Amino acid sequence: MKFVRDEATVEDLVQLAMLKAHLARERFHVQGGNPDGAVQGWYFAIARNVAMDHLRKQYRQDKHLVRARGDRDDASADVVTSLPDSAPSIEEIGINREAELEIVDRVHAAIAKLPASQREVVELHKLRGMSMAEIARRLKIREGAVRVRAHRAYKSLARWLVASSLLPLLLYPFH
Numbered sequence: 040m041k042f043v044r045d046e047a048t049v050e051d052l053v054q055l056a057m058l059k060a061h062l063a064r065e066r067f068h069v070q071g072g073n074p075d076g077a078v079q080g081w082y083f084a085i086a087r088n089v090a091m092d093h094l095r096k097q098y099r100q101d102k103h104l105v106r107a108r109g110d111r112d113d114a115s116a117d118v119v120t121s122l123p124d125s126a127p128s129i130e131e132i133g134i135n136r137e138a139e140l141e142i143v144d145r146v147h148a149a150i151a152k153l154p155a156s157q158r159e160v161v162e163l164h165k166l167r168g169m170s171m172a173e174i175a176r177r178l179k180i181r182e183g184a185v186r187v188r189a190h191r192a193y194k195s196l197a198r199w200l201v202a203s204s205l206l207p208l209l210l211y212p213f214h
Contacts (some may be wrong), residue, residue: 041131042090052093056086075143075166083139149199157192160185 040049060082069077150161163169163177171189175182 041135042087042094048093052089053086056082056089059089060085075147079139079143145203146196146200149196149203152199153192153195157188157195160188161192161196164189 040046043049043052063085067078067081150158153161159178160174163174164171169177171182171185175185178185
């Protein structure tokens, strides 16, 4: 939203970014460090690249329209170069990154508060991407029991995150 500033276009670009991530999932490998941070960074990089590609395409279209409108004197060429730059500054990028890290830390702290059986399900499901059936096989319990643990864990997490005023940031991080 910070780059594009048009809600409908952002929704389309998010869908495109998710599709690209899905298609490239086989190429993603965690190389040490924090796997959650690696996945998050990977998704953010894909989303940023999709947004930048969109902006480049839009810039080329705007430039073409200015040239097609008439005389190609310096005044018309300056219209394109004087278009406002919607890219965030380095300071804004740093502030956003700090906010993202704070959110990740607070979510991890909330997950750490869960009972061990619920925490294990959340970590396997959300952080490692395992299906409920895979988790059931791994933990040697029924899939229904996994779903109950997950449901209780997510309800507890939502309660804690709402209490800490973090849930709105997770749902709408760029508003």
